[in-house]
Amino acid sequence: MPASSTAERVALDTDAQTLTVAWADGHTSVFPLDGLRRACPCAQCRGGHGGARPGPEVFDAPPEREWTNVRAETVGTYALRLTWDDGHNTGLYRWKHLRALCPCEECRFPDASAN
Secondary structure (H helix, E strand, C coil), rough: CCCCCCEEEEEECCCCCCEEEEEECCEEEEEEEEHHHEEEEEEEHHCCCCCCCCCCCHHCCCCCCCCCCCCEECCCCCEEEEECCCCCCCCCCCCCCCCHHHHHHHHHHHHHHHC
């Protein structure tokens, strides 16, 4: 079954430093906030529209800082906008891209979980 990019629930927890997305197919992704900030998809952070988007490995690095005042809001039915406490808010995290970024073992190494 293909991975769903339809989010059913989003929970932001600054105490745990995570953003949790429950997907329509029953999967749950837990994203470390610092990794999401490093993965910001906006043109400024990516070095222009041709800049490469990082993959799930962006979550392998240890956190560089703690995010204390973060807001999340849906943008239509296709994306999530995060407003960071450094004032940055121009990155739209499309649901499909967020699902592809899922840092869990099952999503990162699907062949290993099939065995």
